[in-house]
Amino acid sequence: MEVKEATIKISGMMCGGCEETVTNAIKSVDGVQDVSVSHEAGEAKVSYDASATDLLFINMAINGTHYKVVE
Ligand SMILES: [Cu+2]
Known part of the structure; x- marks a missing residue:
């Protein structure tokens, strides 16, 4: 397990x-x-296991809602 933290801007x-x-x-x-x-x-502040997922998948999940990741 390789835990990483990310802060994702969302509009x-x-x-x-x-x-x-x-x-x-x-x-x-x-x-x-x-x-x-x-x-x-x-x-959003997210901790995730980088050996199991990627920020791309997290961003995709957010973009699947009404809210959008600010790149
Ligand atoms: Cu609301």
Whole structure:
């Protein structure tokens, strides 16, 4: 296991409900260890096992919601 941390900027979140949607989307990715989403900061802090997943998959899961990763 190779745990990495990333902060991902996300546009469009307005409230706690948005945070929950994004949190659930990120948690659905295999290999994600921990997630903390803030709509005020407009970002997600994610810990993930880099031997099991990749940021690309996490970004894809976020982009599958109404909210979008800011590149
Ligand atoms: Cu909301």
